[in-house]
Amino acid sequence: xxxxxxxxxxxxxxxxxxxxxxxxxGGSLSGFFWVWFRQPPGKGLEWIAEINDSGTTTNYNxxxxxxxxxxxDTSKNQLSLSLTSVTxxxxxxxxxxxxxxxxxxxxxxxxxxPWGQGILVTVSP
Amino acid sequence: AIxxxxxxxxxxxxxGDRVTITCRASQDIKNNLGWYQQKSGKAPNLLIYAASxxxxxxxxRFSGSGSGTDFTLTISSLQPEDxxxxxxxxxxxxxxxxxxGTKVEIK
Numbered sequence: 001x002x003x004x005x006x007x008x009x010x011x012x013x014x015x016x017x018x019x020x021x022x023x024x025x026g027g028s029l030s031g032f033f034w035v036w037f038r039q040p041p042g043k044g045l046e047w048i049a050e051i052n053d054s055g056t057t058t059n060y061n062x063x064x065x066x067x068x069x070x071x072x073d074t075s076k077n078q079l080s081l082s083l084t085s086v087t088x089x090x091x092x093x094x095x096x097x098x099x100x101x102x103x104x105x106x107x108x109x110x111x112x113x114p115w116g117q118g119i120l121v122t123v124s125p
Numbered sequence: 126a127i128x129x130x131x132x133x134x135x136x137x138x139x140x141g142d143r144v145t146i147t148c149r150a151s152q153d154i155k156n157n158l159g160w161y162q163q164k165s166g167k168a169p170n171l172l173i174y175a176a177s178x179x180x181x182x183x184x185x186r187f188s189g190s191g192s193g194t195d196f197t198l199t200i201s202s203l204q205p206e207d208x209x210x211x212x213x214x215x216x217x218x219x220x221x222x223x224x225x226g227t228k229v230e231i232k
Contacts, residue, residue: 045161045169045212047221061220062126095168107155109175110216115168 002027004096004116012123018083022096022116029053029072033099034079035112036070038092041120046092049081050099086123093118127151127215131224137232144200146227148213153193157217160189160198163226164209172211173198203229 008020020036036048049070050059060068069082079096096116102109128151138144148158156176161169171180173189176196186201200207208231213224 044226045163045214045223047214047223050219050221059219063220104175108157109178110157110159111171111174111180112159112161112214112216113171113180115170118168 002098002114004098004114006094006096006116006119008094008119008121010119010121012086012121013125014087014123015085016123018081018086018090018094018121020081020094020096020119020121022079022081024077024079024098027098029074029077029079033101034070034072035097035099036079036081037095037097037115039095039118040089040092048094051079086121088123091121091123093120126220127154127217127222129213129215129222129224131213131227133227134225135228135230137230138203139232140203140205142203142232144203144207144229146198146211146213146229148191148196148198148224150194150196150215150217154215154217156192157215158189158191158196159214159216160187161212161214162207162209163212169212200229 003025005023030053033052035050039045051070055072067084071080095118097112100111130149158176160173163169172187177189188199190197210226210228212226
């Protein structure tokens with residue numbers, strides 16, 4: 001059973017850089033794509049970024065592009081997220097998620113499962 | 126970006142009730158939609174993918190339907206453990222976008 005374990009600094013000051021890591025335990029990065037989502041306290045979910053298993057293809061939310069970097073370390077079986085110049089608007093629970101793509105006769109199926117436990121990152125002066 | 130309009134934003138229901146939640150996409154997304162359940166303080170959990178496929182381990186009282194722009198999540202007989210917030214997510218294109226969520230509360 002694959003489990004995603006996340007860690008990183010939980011309290012940042014404005015203008016600092018958010019850095020999170022997600023370890024894939026009981027499974028491999030290979031054969032999947034990897035995703036970060038976030039959820040501000042009391043609000044809905046937001047997709048942040050995706051990366052393939054080799055790290056060669058990335059997609060970022062345009063609302064955050066320019067500040068984001070997503071990467072994978074296949075030697076460590078880990079996924080990372082970096083968000084620069086944080087503000088209070090970046091305060092949220094951040095989730096790493098495994099994505100599975102299936103090609104079917106009439107298109108694609110994507111499964112976003114499992115999710116990491118989430119880590120609350122608070123940006124405060 | 127594709128806008129996902131989810132309704133209702135909240136509902137009150139009793140154990141045993143049939144519950145329906147809808148999501149409407151601002152453009153055709155084929156069947157590229159998933160439904161997620163989130164309990165308070167926990168990570169979301171995948172219920173339905175590709176609009177109507179039940180994720181392994183999810184009770185059969187959950188079902189999804191729809192394609193194109195209109196989608197539905199149905200809980201055939203609400204159980205105590207189903208009180209939670211539900212989200213739809215389109216994975217047709219980037220950026221992926223969620224509905225605003227539906228909070229299912231006890232009546």
